[in-house]
Each structure stands twice: as structure tokens, then as C-alpha cells.
Amino acid sequence: MAISLKESIYFGFSDFWSRKVRSLVTIIGIILGTMSIIVVLSLVNGINKQTLQWMMERGGLSKITVRRNWRYDNPNNARTYFTWKEIKFIRSLVPEAKYMNPQKNYWLRHSYEDKEYNCSINGVLPDFTKIEEWDTENGRFISEFDVNQSNDVIVIGTMVKEELFGNKNPLGQFITVHGRRLQVIGIMKHRYMKGNNIGNENALSYLNRRTFIPLSTMIHKGTGDDNISTLALKAHDAESAPELRKKLEAIILNLRHGEPVFMIESAQEEAEEMAQSQKTFQIIFFIISIISLLVGGIVIANIMLASIQERTREIGIRLTVGARRRDIFIQFLVQTVLITFIGGILGTLVGLSILEMVSGYLEIKLIAELSMVLIALTVSVGIGLLAGIIPAIMASKLNPVEALRYE
Amino acid sequence: MASLIEVNDLTKEYKMGKITVPALNGVDIEINEGEFVAIMGPSGSGKSTLMHILGCLDTATQGEYILNREKVSHIKKKKLASIRNQRIGFVFQTFNLLPHLNVQKNVELPLMYAGYSKKKRTKLAKKVIAEVGLTDRCKHKPSELSGGQRQRVAIARAIVNNPSIILADEPTGNLDTNSGGDILTIFSELNLKGHTVIIVTHDAAVAKRANRVIHIVDGLIENGDIS
Numbered sequence: 001m002a003i004s005l006k007e008s009i010y011f012g013f014s015d016f017w018s019r020k021v022r023s024l025v026t027i028i029g030i031i032l033g034t035m036s037i038i039v040v041l042s043l044v045n046g047i048n049k050q051t052l053q054w055m056m057e058r059g060g061l062s063k064i065t066v067r068r069n070w071r072y073d074n075p076n077n078a079r080t081y082f083t084w085k086e087i088k089f090i091r092s093l094v095p096e097a098k099y100m101n102p103q104k105n106y107w108l109r110h111s112y113e114d115k116e117y118n119c120s121i122n123g124v125l126p127d128f129t130k131i132e133e134w135d136t137e138n139g140r141f142i143s144e145f146d147v148n149q150s151n152d153v154i155v156i157g158t159m160v161k162e163e164l165f166g167n168k169n170p171l172g173q174f175i176t177v178h179g180r181r182l183q184v185i186g187i188m189k190h191r192y193m194k195g196n197n198i199g200n201e202n203a204l205s206y207l208n209r210r211t212f213i214p215l216s217t218m219i220h221k222g223t224g225d226d227n228i229s230t231l232a233l234k235a236h237d238a239e240s241a242p243e244l245r246k247k248l249e250a251i252i253l254n255l256r257h258g259e260p261v262f263m264i265e266s267a268q269e270e271a272e273e274m275a276q277s278q279k280t281f282q283i284i285f286f287i288i289s290i291i292s293l294l295v296g297g298i299v300i301a302n303i304m305l306a307s308i309q310e311r312t313r314e315i316g317i318r319l320t321v322g323a324r325r326r327d328i329f330i331q332f333l334v335q336t337v338l339i340t341f342i343g344g345i346l347g348t349l350v351g352l353s354i355l356e357m358v359s360g361y362l363e364i365k366l367i368a369e370l371s372m373v374l375i376a377l378t379v380s381v382g383i384g385l386l387a388g389i390i391p392a393i394m395a396s397k398l399n400p401v402e403a404l405r406y407e
Numbered sequence: 408m409a410s411l412i413e414v415n416d417l418t419k420e421y422k423m424g425k426i427t428v429p430a431l432n433g434v435d436i437e438i439n440e441g442e443f444v445a446i447m448g449p450s451g452s453g454k455s456t457l458m459h460i461l462g463c464l465d466t467a468t469q470g471e472y473i474l475n476r477e478k479v480s481h482i483k484k485k486k487l488a489s490i491r492n493q494r495i496g497f498v499f500q501t502f503n504l505l506p507h508l509n510v511q512k513n514v515e516l517p518l519m520y521a522g523y524s525k526k527k528r529t530k531l532a533k534k535v536i537a538e539v540g541l542t543d544r545c546k547h548k549p550s551e552l553s554g555g556q557r558q559r560v561a562i563a564r565a566i567v568n569n570p571s572i573i574l575a576d577e578p579t580g581n582l583d584t585n586s587g588g589d590i591l592t593i594f595s596e597l598n599l600k601g602h603t604v605i606i607v608t609h610d611a612a613v614a615k616r617a618n619r620v621i622h623i624v625d626g627l628i629e630n631g632d633i634s
Contacts (some may be wrong), residue, residue, distance in 0.1 A: 011519075108544045279611020320464060321519040321564065324485055400464045404503065 005138040011327075012334025022307065023333035023339055029299045030343025030380050031350055037289040037376035038351030039358055046283045046359070049367050051274055057193055057204060059132050061238035061268040064097075064245050066231035066252065078259035081227035084219065086255060088345035090231075093251050097244060099234040102366035104218055104227070110211060111176045114163040119160055119209045121177060124220030131234045134207075138185030139171050142214050150216040154182035158190040159208040175211075178222060182213060241268040289376075294383060307333070308395045315395055316403025329396035336388020344381045348373055411571060411589040411603055412438040412461065417470035419456050429504075430456040432626040433470070438605065440571070443598040445617035455576060458607045462495050462574045463487045463553050475571065496565025500577035502557045504549040510560050511545045517568045525532045535563040539593060555586025562593055566602070573589065573597060575606045579613055591616050 013078040016023050052167070055061060068080055087102045094100075104123040109116055126144055129135045136155060146153055154175055159171050170184045219226045233248070235241040247267040252262050308315070315328055352373075355366040409495075419431040430453045438444055448454040459465040460472060463479060466487075468559055472480040479490060497503075504513045514532040518596035523531070539559040549557050558578060565573055577596065595616060598604045606613060614620045622629040 018468070313503070314505055317505060318516070318520075319464075319488070320503070321493060321499050321517040322488055322568075324488040324520070327520060401459050404464075 027343040031347040034380040035351035036346025041372040042368040092286040123215035136186035155186040157208040312406040319400035332392035338382025415471040445614035448623035496570040498575035500580040
């Protein structure tokens, strides 16, 4: 005959309950540890996801951009823009690029009747919509025909529409820019990236403040020059983008006789680099959480050890009336298990519920996943158990006579 | 009467750092079933050590201890726990009750470790609590009781498992003369009911109650057979 496991568990439980304050303090330690792991992992995950989403919003991973390399001080004054002829030459050398859009832009006043609005006006080709994966909501975008004819047409962003037309339908109306009357043929879709605000401003709202006209119209009827400093291309897929980027780099370097006045970037490669640097972040953050959990574990072990010291006499009495070492061990173990599990579960709940708050404060979206909850629970409960088992073993090894003598 | 306890040439040494301190130097004792024995000696004589060994709380360094025809001197510690639980009831000078448990729960403790059902535990505990006259104090915590009452709870706990031996270590040491006398009366009654009672004391008045007194001095039995 011996005490049942159920009874041992009951002892442990009543023990846990009769020492509420200490149990509570220990639980708080575990809660904090679990919570911090969840928050940190979700934060890193959120940053990752958000950056990737940003790239997707801005044309996806197969996009390649060519722009002025400001890091090169250009001592020999190599030409820092492309001519229309050069653009056509480059296009002929990269037939594998699915789309290409040379771009020119100015900051100009747009006026309609008595209203005025200053914003960026962009000379583009029809490929723009394919590269940016962004099309019109109403009307149509600039066509091949518009480019060939250098038509006086304009497509506007939603905020430009808001400022100049209010609730009026802008389609068919004329906007005056730089003394030229341009007919509105389309309104772009409104851009908004969920959960990505910087202050009151959405990360994508600058796009809603743009207008678009045929590149040819801008060159021939606007400035009169064909200085094109920005170029966007799209590879067939993300995998072939790095290769296309390398080829473009070689071509453009060749055009400028080895002077790196242009910077050619592939979104795919950027994403890879980012993932790499974020891995480091993730590891650092994870180590910090583990340390905080270890501290929590040491607190548990310390409290358990203190409670054994304090309760040596009780252990002695229990041993005297016939408790086996196993019974004492289980009694202490049950306390630990209770503390770590309650702490782990509460920590998970608290961690998940403050994600929204932290995300509002940092203006970064925190994204939790099941795997993170599991990691946090495994680590915190594991450390808690480990910290409790050692004192439990020590308690069960006490000599009854020594224990009884303890005051 | 059959001999319940047989101790032959028992020695116990404590190691304190590099020094070995002898506590028992070859003790021979025989105690029969149903006896009321007092073990007397000055402090430091080894009487408590002897009681701990007799109570299976400690093991001897050398020698033989036969309890109920079973050689327990070299038994495993796990088995000792069940011997303490089933065959021995302890009463201490400082009562050694668990402060956060009430009288009923304290008395039930040995039954819990013996694996009795809750129903049976309650029944048995109630019975022995009635025997020591504390039925109306069942739900009280030890701190709400007088010293004499606490010692009666301790006695109830000692006898609840119906052990063959009751071992008491200075059971009246912390009590006034009156309640001490009551406690000793309870021991006499238990002895009359057939329990073997062994009291360790340095008080001659306590020893008078016993049928036999064993004197121990410097870890040796001085006078084994005075009745």
C-alpha cells in the first residue's frame, strides 16, 4: 500500500495554494519570459512579412530598377541619364525582359478651374502598369497609341482627383500643367498598405499623389529634352531577375565606359539580402528572450530551493509518518509543473493580447504564428521544469533525522 | 511474550568533517510486545540516536536490529518508509504537526501515505481523535490549540495506523505538569490496550510510569533490567 499519484498531486496543489504570494511571483517570472519570446518572434516575423509585402506592392520580386548611383562621385562627368536612343538600344539587348518602362518625372503645379495642386508628374510607357502591377480604377491608362502620337492625355492618382475635382467626375476634363492642357483619361486605383502607417500617413499614399502622361508627350511637348534617369524592368520571374540584373549592369557599364553612374537593383536579391540580415536579428532577439527565460528559471529554482530550506522540517515530519522519497519528489514537482504551465499559458495569452498594443506603439505590424507560441511554451515550460526538478530531487534526498532537527 | 525488538551490538558513528563521533558503542536491548519501557539518560548519552534507529528514521553503522522477527538493520530506505508508516508511531517533544493543516488532516497524514481512501481516512482519524478527546477541535489548526492538546493530536496521529510500537521522545518536555500527566496517562492507557510504548526521557518522574527503565550513558546500556 502506498499513496496514490492522485494524492501526491493533491498535496502539491494544496501546497501551491497555501503559498499564494510566492507562487504568484514565480508565475509572473514565467509569464514575462514567455511573453517576451512571443512578442520578439512576432516582431521579427512582422518586419519580415511587411518588407516582403512592400516589395510585392512595389512590383514584386521580378522587378529590376536602374537609377542614378549617388554613391559614385562621377569624377569624369559621365552622362547620368539615358537618351531615348540609348533606351531603345538597351531594350533591344534584353529581349528576355518582359516589360520595360523608362521614366522621367517633375514636380509641377497642376491646375483645374480655380484649384491648384503641386505634385509629381511622370512620363511613362504603357508597360508601367505591368511593372508596378497597378492599373486604373476608372477610365484607361496611357496606351501605345498615346505614346506614338504624343497625345495630351493624363492619368491621375486618387488624391490628385480629390484635391482638384472633389466629388466631380474628372474623366474628359482638362488639367493645365506647365501651360499645356491635358485631358484626364483615367484615375488610378487607390493605394493603401494595411498595417503600414508612418504617423498618419500610409506608406503607399505618396503614390496616390502622382499623375502620369505619355513619356513622348513629356519629351516632345514639355521639357524638350530626352534625359531619362530612371528605368524599371521586369524579368519573367523572380528566379531569373538576378541574372537579368547582372546582364543589364554589364550593358550599362559598357555604355558609360566603365563608370558606375547607375545603380541596378533586383528586388529578389534585395529580399534575399534582407532575409539574411534579419536572420541575424532573429537570432539576437531569440538569445535575449532565452536569457530572460533563464533568469526566470533561476528565479523558480531559487524559490523552490528556498521553500525546501524553509520546509525542511515539514519534509522531515512527512518522512517520519511514512512518506517515501517519491512522494516528496512528486509533491515538489507538481508545484513546479503547476507554476510553469499556468505561467506559460498566461504568458502566451498576455503576449498575444499585447501584440496589437506593441504594434500600435512601434508602428510595425507584429505577426504571431502557431510555431512561435509552441517555441515560447516549450522553452519556458522546459526551463521551469528543469529549474523545479533539481530542488525536488534535493528535497527527496533529505535525511529525516536531519530534517526534523532543522529549526 | 514474543520479543518485538531485538538489538545486538548496535553502534552508530557520526562523521563531522574528519572527526568521527561515536554515539552508540555496542548496545544490546530486547523489548517484548506489550511492554512500557522508558529509555533514560543525560543529554548526549545517545538516547535520541537510539530512538531514531529503533524508529527506522536512521540506520546503524554496525550491529543488528530485528523488529518483529524481521532484520531491518540493512533494509533499503524505501522499505523503511513503509515500516515507519505501518509499524511505528512517533510522538515528539515539539509535537511536529504541520501548521497549515487542521487537526483532522494532520491525523490523516500517515493514512494518506498508507494509501487509504478518503472515506476510510476520515473514519479512522475521527475515531482516534475521539480517543484522545479532541472531537470538537477537528477543524482547528495546531496554532489554535494548547500544548497539551497539540500533543494529543500528535498521539492521535501516531496511533491512527495502529502501529505495534509507539515511540515518544520527551513527550512531556514542552508541557506543564498537569497536561504532561494527562499525556502520560494516555500512554499508560494505550499500553493497557496492547500497544508497546517506548518513551525516551531524562525525567525520572516520567520514567516511573514505565514497567522497565533502560539507562543509557555514553552510548552504552548501563542497567538493563530494573523493573
